[in-house]
Amino acid sequence: MAECARTLVLGVGSLIRGDDAIGVLAAQRLRARPDLPPGVVVRDGGTAGLGLIPMWEGFDRLVLIDAVEMGLPAGAIRRFTWDEARVSGHERALSAHQTDLADALLLAETLKMLPPEVVIFGVQPGSMEWDQPLSSAVERALPDLIDALLNELRSELTDGAKNTLD
């Protein structure tokens, strides 16, 4: 590649917990697209917890895809920045097994190990029961999610991120 990768798309979640699989499934679909813009890398973050932090090292823009409880109808998609979504600082008990995305983002931010631009695509889950497929509402939302992601990837990096490229 002539241009070095600037954007990481990271799908996170558990494939075996119903709608929590949406992030990983979206990443899988996206990675298979022939029309991905240049400079974009797509990875499956799974349930890596703190292991996510080294995955996004060196990128200018991080696009996360995850099931997010937003109090919306199942399948609803929202795009927001990390600034808009940041969990307010309260002490969270980190466990080896249960470090979630918010923990990893919070810790990385505190350590200044986050890319300059962080965007989250949240999909409202219907149900996250063990060993269940996607609910029909979330499954129906998948094509729209992919379109929204492709639009995001085709858009320019923000000024903030661009400035770090000099």
Add this chain to the structure above:
Amino acid sequence: MTKKTTRPDGVTGNGKEVRINVHHVTRVEGHGNIVVDVRDGSLERCELEIVETPRFFEAMLRGRPYLQASHITSRICGICACGHATASLRATEHALNVQVSEQTKLLRKLIMHGEMLDSHILHVYMLVAPDFLGVGSVIPLATSHPDIVKRALRMKQFAGDLCATFAGRHTHPIAMTVGGFTHFPEREQVEALRERAEALMPDVDATVELFATLPWPQFERETEFVALIQPDEYGFIDGMIGSTENAPIPVDEYRTVTNERLEVHSTAKHTAHKRESYMVGALARYHLKHEFLHPRAKAAAAHLGLSAPCFNPYYNSVAQVVEIVHCFDDAIRLLDTVLERGITPEAPAPVHLRPGARGAGAVDVPRGILFHEYQIGEDGLIEEANCVIPTGQNLGNIDRDMRALVPTLLSEPVETITQRLEMLVRAYDPCISCSTHFLNVEFVGN
């Protein structure tokens, strides 16, 4: 997904009467409550209550093909997944008389070193250190001591990659099977690990320096220590069951050591051997084989103020730091051996089924000695299974330590007593999600 964390504390006291009820001790794996009841200066009740949902893995294994056992049992725990898988494989291999190659033994050692490092680094840096550095958890620690947290993440990442390279996947190994491996890494991957291990030496030294400065609480209670012992190494797989108060016992006689029984206030089975309880884990291993530590680890122990005998349970974390040093140096030695020998992609050793096959396997996982025992039918299906988990073996000791500790602290403010008890529980590095077997349907009244 975000989750709620609530931690209501009922803490009252006026010196002669202390009631402490810590719901969900933080910074341990799984869930545990501490209950302390003191009236008129006399300790009425002092217990670690286990509230985690019991596990039914032993029952789940019955009727399953023997090849599935290690994959099913590795799901008992996310951090000791390789330990469970290895103990499971050893139990099956003993039952079916399968002889594994030198290469298989070598690769399994590397995997266990990776797991030991991953678990200990997380425990000492993220679960124990916050107590000493005046913060409640690792995120405020990242604000006050970012370099320390970054170091922990670097070291932990290496440990996870060490495991994943040889086990095929980080968390829940996929390349390990009865008789050997189904997948082998490329030489370049092993070389890369070797380089990274070398580059992390300053971080290992810094770890020792950091933990040498921490004011470990002083508390002692004589206890029996139990760990696996090997003839000429500080290892974690196979061997005999060593005890500071008994001659070594073969692994297949483990039941004479563990003597599992049920305790009223917890859903976990407690164990006892020569005394009313015993301790397993890093401090136990140190007692039983510190002479086989790598030189740098021995030096670290001296620098940290650890020498045998040491009956201070808080020093279990110190022993874990010593094991971090040892496992780094030993991993480098093992990686060099792998590079020297080269890796031979060999098929797993052959297996021959026969009636009445029964065997036990033992691995010293981060928290202590772990036993698996299976009976396998001639059709290859598991007829019986038993797992004795290390944390279950520590519970009796934790209870007795707390019972001895509380009376020495009664003049302190209640917050101090609470913190000391929580630190005591954390020092054992309990992983409570593994250790419960039976559903407790009895209501313990007030």
